[in-house]
Amino acid sequence: MKIFLNPDKNIWPEISVRPQLALDFLESSVRNVMNRVKASGDKALRELTLQYDKADVSTLRVSQNEFDAAERALPQSLKDAITTAAANISKFHAAQTREPMSTETTSGVLCWRKAVPIDTVGIYIPGGSAPLFSTVLMLGIPASLAGCREVILCSPPDASGNINAAILFAASLVGVKQVFKVGGAQAIAAMTFGTESVPRVYKIFGPGNQYVTKAKQLAMEEGVAIDMPAGPSEVLVWADSTADPNFVAADLLSQAEHGEDSQVILVTNEEGLVATVQASIERQLKALPRKAIAEKALASSRVVVLTDQQRAIDFINEYAPEHLIINTDDADDVVDKIRNAGSVFLGNYSPEAIGDYASGTNHTLPTNGYAKSYAGVSLESFCKFITYQRLTKDGLKKLGPVVETMAEAEQLIGHKMAVRVRLDALQNS
Structure with a gap:
């Protein structure tokens, strides 16, 4: 040091x-992987899994038999430890739930905001020399608490085509049933574009090496959100x-x-x-x-x-x-x-x-100085917040003229008219 x-x-x-590892070719290499998966789907995933993980995987999705075998393979002490950790993580994240906020900004103008879960999210779990089953808890639990309808998990298999047993046990414990044997940038590509087996998601979570991080950044170019540019x-x-x-x-x-x-x-x-x-x-x-x-x-x-x-x-x-x-x-x-x-x-x-x-607390956190502008993963990371408003007739009468004046100043007469037609209708009723 x-x-x-x-x-x-x-x-x-x-x-x-x-x-930074010396990877001058990083972006071009990851773009190539992304494009292969986009073009060839599952076929590309199998080829890339054989190339990078030395695993010949015919079926990408983990079966129920594999979940059951993973649970049998783990010692009870580890299962108990994972269960204890899951309870603490669940308790902390459940406490983050927010009630919808509402306020009357003007008499007769009610505005409110509430959290709505992201329908489909993807979780990436590294599984090489250090299979991070703890990250399954950190991401799967808030996804479940938020109410996400579909949670997809990708993790690289070993040379025998199996995913680490602790990863599968943790996934089952938090209710993640769709687990796929695919890792690296190709996993991010699969969740970005969707393949015959892997569904497309709206937001991708999880840590990874520089290939995975770059793939997540490229996923944003395709309209898929990510948790943060963590490295x-x-x-x-x-x-x-x-x-x-x-x-x-x-x-x-x-x-x-x-x-x-x-x-x-x-x-x-x-x-x-x-x-x-x-x-x-x-x-x-x-x-x-x-x-x-x-x-x-x-x-x-x-x-x-x-x-x-x-x-x-x-x-x-x-x-x-x-x-x-x-x-x-x-x-x-x-x-x-x-x-x-x-x-x-x-x-x-x-x-x-x-x-x-x-x-x-959640261990999925901003790195590389991004803590200046990003927070770690939380319950809110799996939600988006929608704002709402409802106006009474009196509310429109009070606020409508304000909007008319502002819209006219911006030369957006259609906006002004959207208010004026209603005010005229109220005046004539």
Whole structure:
């Protein structure tokens, strides 16, 4: 991890740059995949699944027998853990339900707004070296609570043509029945255009590598909405002398093991803390099965020593981390000064990993600085909000002349007439 001691503000953007894999051909490659799926449907999906996942899949949709086998294959302890996490996630998201808002803006003019579920949504679940069954809960539960009529889930199969058993169990638990054995950019393409097997959706959710992220961005060009332009995972830990160095090291490693292009940042006012955290990282790293991945992520990660608290706050807001752990003595006092973060964890005993799995908050969050303008996934992400209005005769009489004046000033006489014909009818009745 590269160390920066009280860096000047003019190099903060350089420090905040996220690692990118060298994929100069990324967009053209993903466009080619998208076009193949659009043109050839299921045939292209089978060919691409064989090419990229080494799986020969004749039937793309997961059968009920496969769901049943997955449930039998999982140990009860894991099923219990998933069920507990699901209950917490459901409780937190159910609490986000909003009652329709209504107000009388002018006497006789009633306006209201209410949430309406998105009819058809698609969920992408990575399933390679780290099958993210927890993301099934994070996306499937709010989709169900919102009342989405159709939920499509795509995840890459293993070389035997099977989807990870925990992914299938989690999908069944949250009521997602349409699961397809297809991953990568081709899965996003299938949900964007629809194929003989995979339905077209209105909005796509879920994390993924740079191919998946680029495919989601291209899906927007086809009129399909996405949750956010989320990319590789990241965490920023803000620590002072009261932080346990072993906890800090563990939190950094928990994100570094996600992928080679993940990034972890340590911000501290204590230069002496840096060496003890680094030593703990070296010790803990040896025990990680994904050590090689974590090491590559650490190579592009940063330590930023900022002795002035306000500068530390300003840097954190500039970086806009996906996950922010505030492990300082005054965490409760400074947290309200943080404006840009996906999800915040306070104190020595709030590891980010808890939010990844079971506290109840959603772990599908903005990365790469998008926390400056995007929020993480919530119940509202699966809804759109429709506004309504109803005018009484008296309401139209009061507000109609205002609209006539404004419409005439904009030279939109048809708008004016839509009001005038009604006012004339009321006057003559």
